[in-house]
Amino acid sequence: MRGVMMYAPGDVRVEDRPMPSILEPTDAIIKVAATCICGSDLWPYRGLEPLAAVPQPMGHEYVGVVETVGGQVTSVRQGDFVVGSFVASDNTCEICRSGYQSRCIHNVMMGSIGTQAEYARIPLADGTLVATPAYPADDLIAPLLAASDVLGTGWYAAVAAQAGPGRTIAVVGDGAVGLCAILAARQLGAERIIAFSRHPERQALARAFGATDIVEERGDEGAAKVRELTNGYGAHGTAEAVGTQLSMSQAIQSTRPGGYVGYVGVSHGVDLRGIDLFFRSVHLHGGPAPVRHFLPTLIKLIGDRSIDPGRVFDLTLPLEDAAEGYRAMDERRAIKVMLTL
Amino acid sequence: MRGVMMYAPGDVRVEDRPMPSILEPTDAIIKVAATCICGSDLWPYRGLEPLAAVPQPMGHEYVGVVETVGGQVTSVRQGDFVVGSFVASDNTCEICRSGYQSRCIHNVMMGSIGTQAEYARIPLADGTLVATPAYPADDLIAPLLAASDVLGTGWYAAVAAQAGPGRTIAVVGDGAVGLCAILAARQLGAERIIAFSRHPERQALARAFGATDIVEERGDEGAAKVRELTNGYGAHGTAEAVGTQLSMSQAIQSTRPGGYVGYVGVSHGVDLRGIDLFFRSVHLHGGPAPVRHFLPTLIKLIGDRSIDPGRVFDLTLPLEDAAEGYRAMDERRAIKVMLTL
Numbered sequence: 001m002r003g004v005m006m007y008a009p010g011d012v013r014v015e016d017r018p019m020p021s022i023l024e025p026t027d028a029i030i031k032v033a034a035t036c037i038c039g040s041d042l043w044p045y046r047g048l049e050p051l052a053a054v055p056q057p058m059g060h061e062y063v064g065v066v067e068t069v070g071g072q073v074t075s076v077r078q079g080d081f082v083v084g085s086f087v088a089s090d091n092t093c094e095i096c097r098s099g100y101q102s103r104c105i106h107n108v109m110m111g112s113i114g115t116q117a118e119y120a121r122i123p124l125a126d127g128t129l130v131a132t133p134a135y136p137a138d139d140l141i142a143p144l145l146a147a148s149d150v151l152g153t154g155w156y157a158a159v160a161a162q163a164g165p166g167r168t169i170a171v172v173g174d175g176a177v178g179l180c181a182i183l184a185a186r187q188l189g190a191e192r193i194i195a196f197s198r199h200p201e202r203q204a205l206a207r208a209f210g211a212t213d214i215v216e217e218r219g220d221e222g223a224a225k226v227r228e229l230t231n232g233y234g235a236h237g238t239a240e241a242v243g244t245q246l247s248m249s250q251a252i253q254s255t256r257p258g259g260y261v262g263y264v265g266v267s268h269g270v271d272l273r274g275i276d277l278f279f280r281s282v283h284l285h286g287g288p289a290p291v292r293h294f295l296p297t298l299i300k301l302i303g304d305r306s307i308d309p310g311r312v313f314d315l316t317l318p319l320e321d322a323a324e325g326y327r328a329m330d331e332r333r334a335i336k337v338m339l340t341l
Numbered sequence: 342m343r344g345v346m347m348y349a350p351g352d353v354r355v356e357d358r359p360m361p362s363i364l365e366p367t368d369a370i371i372k373v374a375a376t377c378i379c380g381s382d383l384w385p386y387r388g389l390e391p392l393a394a395v396p397q398p399m400g401h402e403y404v405g406v407v408e409t410v411g412g413q414v415t416s417v418r419q420g421d422f423v424v425g426s427f428v429a430s431d432n433t434c435e436i437c438r439s440g441y442q443s444r445c446i447h448n449v450m451m452g453s454i455g456t457q458a459e460y461a462r463i464p465l466a467d468g469t470l471v472a473t474p475a476y477p478a479d480d481l482i483a484p485l486l487a488a489s490d491v492l493g494t495g496w497y498a499a500v501a502a503q504a505g506p507g508r509t510i511a512v513v514g515d516g517a518v519g520l521c522a523i524l525a526a527r528q529l530g531a532e533r534i535i536a537f538s539r540h541p542e543r544q545a546l547a548r549a550f551g552a553t554d555i556v557e558e559r560g561d562e563g564a565a566k567v568r569e570l571t572n573g574y575g576a577h578g579t580a581e582a583v584g585t586q587l588s589m590s591q592a593i594q595s596t597r598p599g600g601y602v603g604y605v606g607v608s609h610g611v612d613l614r615g616i617d618l619f620f621r622s623v624h625l626h627g628g629p630a631p632v633r634h635f636l637p638t639l640i641k642l643i644g645d646r647s648i649d650p651g652r653v654f655d656l657t658l659p660l661e662d663a664a665e666g667y668r669a670m671d672e673r674r675a676i677k678v679m680l681t682l
Contacts, residue, residue: 094574095598103598103622105573232446233435248615257436257444257628267615274589274611278604278628281444287598287622 003117004322004339005055009047012323017057020113020121025070026090028125030082032064034145035116036313037325037337038086039175040266045326048268057114058322060086061148063141064120066129073125080131083299084122085291086110086149091127101127101292116322118341130295133303140302142310142338146180147298150336151309152291153264154180154241155298160262160285161237163188170194170226170254171211173241174202176312176336177264179209181239183307186210194229196222196250202335205311219246223253234259240286241265248272257281264289313338344458345663345680346396350388351671353664358398361454361462366413367431369466371405371423375486376457377654378666378678379427380516381607386667389609398455399663401427402489404482405461407470414466421472424640425463426632427451427490432468442468442633457663459682471636474644481643483651483679487521488639491677492650493632494605495521495582496639501603501626502578504529511535511567511595512552514582515543517653517677518605520550522580524650527551528642535570537563537591543676546652560587564594575600581627582606589613598622605630654679 003017020029041058043049066080076082089096089104096104108123122128136144143151154177163169163185171181174197185193186209195211196218197203203214215225227234234256240247243265251261252272263286277284301307315334317325318341325337344358361370382399384390407421417423430437430445437445449464463469477485484492495518504510504526512522515538526534527550536552537559538544544555556566568575575597581588584606592602593613604627618625642648656675658666659682666678 094572098597098599100599100622231435243615245615256439258439258441263619267619270615272613272615272618274584274586274608274613277613277625278584278608281441281628282626284618284625285623287619290599 001118002319003114004058004319006044006051006058007055009045012045012058012326014320014322017117020119022068022070023121024123025072026124026126027070028066028073028076028122028129029068029119030062030064030122031067031119032062032115032117032341034063034141034341035059035339036061036145037329037339038149039177041326042330043266043268045330052112057117059114059116060110061145062115062120063145063148067119069125075126076129076131081135082129082131083144083147083295084129085152085295087288087291088123088128089292090124091292096127099293100290102288102290116319116339128292130299132299142313143302143308144299145338146309146312147295147302149291150176150312151180151298152294153177153289154239155184155294156289157181157239157241157262157264157286158184158188160260161239162260163190163237165189166191167236168192168194168230170196170235170238171241172196172238172247172251173265174199174206175241178239178241179205179312180309181241182206182211183209183309185239187301187307194226194235208311219250220253222250226254236260237262243267243270245270252280252282255282259283260285262286312336316340342459343660344455345399345660347385347392347399348396350386353386353399353667355661355663358458361460363409363411364462365464366411367465367467368411369407369414369417369463369470370409370460371403371463372408372460373403373405373456373458373682375404375482375682376400376680377402377486378670378680379490380518382667383671384607384609386671393453398458400455400457401451402486403456403461404486404489408460410466416467417470417472422476423470423472424485424488424636425470426493426636428629428632429464429469430633431465432633437468440631440634442631443629457660457680469633471640473640483654484643484649485640486679487650487653488636488643490632491517491653492521492639493635494518494630495580496525496635497630498522498580498582498603498605498627499525499529501601502580503601504531504578506530507532508577509533509535509571511537511576511579512582513537513579513588513592514606515540515547516582519580519582520546520653521650522582523547523552524550524648526580528648535567535576549652560591561594563591567595577601578603584608584611586611593621593623596623600624601626603627653677657681
């Protein structure tokens with residue numbers, strides 16, 4: 001089968017890989033219908049994070065059709081169209097049952113397997129995959145794929161930021177996750193949503209997803225602008241979807257004392273001074289999103305066409321052209337690239 | 342009047358200071374009935390934090406009787422016995438109304454005024470002071486004094502750690518605040534309370550306040566012990582009451598993914614790596630406790646004799662002997678020193 005491998009920063013190739021097979025009785029094999037490139041795939045692409053293996057199989061987002069299941073799999077079967085989280089989880093341990101499937105005691109990061117491929121092995125299939133009611137209409141493939149990571153991650157950020165009625169929520173990051181956090185904050189009932197963005201097309205999508213205000217300033221200046229927009233108090237909550245020192249600081253400073261910062265950008269070189277946190281007195285919560293926790297809700301909202309997170313995919317390419325997809329995202333020519341099979 | 346001044350690390354003197362007077366119409370002057378020495382007073386005493394002024398008036402905890410009030414004060418009057426927070430607050434701004442009076446937009450740190458003295462000016466008296474129903478019995482002076490900071494602070498840590506029925510709560514720090522966090526976790530209904538302590542007398546008080554388990558190990562080893570006591574998961578929540586790199590790391594590592602760390606130890610040299618926080622996925626919340634928020638509840642529990650946080654005072658001295666009080670706490674001969682007038 002064909003699959004995407006990264007050999008070095010900037011060096012992505014589509015090549016023949018062995019067909020995956022059932023290794024554990026809890027595994028499933030899916031035929032991937034669509035996959036995509038994640039902002040987090042750009043860290044190694046840009047040489048800002050070492051490759052876990054050379055070459056490294058790429059991708060952790062996926063929707064597809066179940067091809068085979070292991071002997072212990074009971075909740076999905078051959079022919080089901082499924083969406084799964086970017087973290088495989090048993091969905092039965094205490095951590096999973098408390099809503100943190102991404103930190104399941106048996107968690108497997110799908111990025112270690114690689115879903116930018118024709119087929120993928122999904123460990124812990126019962127706890128990871130959710131079947132859609134039927135084979136989805138063509139226009140639902142993209143939003144369902146978004147649910148596999150960026151939508152679920154943005155949703156988690158908005159939940160951690162305590163988005164809800166009467167609340168003002170700021171969103172740091174205008175990539176796919178940040179945009180999905182805006183969509184989520186809107187769905188969760190936030191009254192006002194302040195998006196940080198300086199790109200006209202992303203600002204437009206931010207507004208379409210529910211942003212009420214756009215702030216172009218960054219860092220201290222951006223946070224000051226949010227306080228200015230909120231009678232000097234700061235946002236009730238802020239979703240952070242970048243993962244840098246600047247973005248974390250901007251998120252924390254944009255939030256009022258006692259407010260909530262939900263951070264989902266994978267941290268790169270971030271150091272937080274305890275004394276600053278102490279006197280900011282915000283709630284800080286985040287990490288890898290428990291997408292599995294939100295999937296049933298998200299699949300329903302997508303099926304009802306209440307939300308269309310598929311709009312974050314502004315470039316669709318065949319899997320064979322993955323290298324061009326990486327280039328387009330790296331050069332910010334595309335927000336997010338869907339790869340079709 | 343007599344008051345405590347710190348001239349340099351280790352150099353604490355009781356000397357004549359000017360009588361305070363009403364500076365703003367929202368001020369009150371109280372005749373202090375009892376005050377005390379805080380763990381945080383030891384940071385400058387040990388030379389680990391610079392003095393804000395030389396000499397610096399000391400103290401931020403107090404109970405006493407209202408002597409005079411400014412023209413705009415309406416909620417307390419001359420002769421009332423009052424307890425107040427270590428942070429003065431207007432109790433009307435949005436931050437106060439959301440329960441974060443310690444971060445009031447008009448907050449005044451009482452440590453900048455100094456309550457280890459015969460009299461003290463209390464800014465924003467309406468928003469800061471709470472009168473007790475009557476002049477308290479002698480045995481209630483100590484617990485009410487504890488409510489001014491250490492009890493309220495421990496309470497906040499336990500609330501931030503989400504102590505409640507069915508929960509296992511770990512407590513880092515066996516000083517007065519940590520011990521009060523144990524008492525609070527118990528009152529809030531925690532099922533199991535794991536106290537970190539290696540001092541026999543403090544362990545005894547921890548058990549008296551509600552600790553069900555004692556862990557003597559520290560750091561990674563201590564956190565591993567907590568996980569061992571909780572089926573490998575970690576505590577549902579941890580109250581941190583020290584403020585060092587070791588204690589914060591111990592608290593975070595003792596807590597399960599998705600769990601809650603409530604930190605109230607004033608941070609000294611603490612640096613948290615974003616990537617560690619990201620993958621621990623705990624909720625992190627703390628800072629200066631909004632004692633004012635909890636005071637009505639705490640005063641009632643103390644008046645009913647449901648709790649006796651006064652037990653954290655294991656040494657009582659006249660104000661004139663404050664220097665000996667500082668020495669006793671510095672040398673860990675006393676958990677907390679009450680100064681009487």
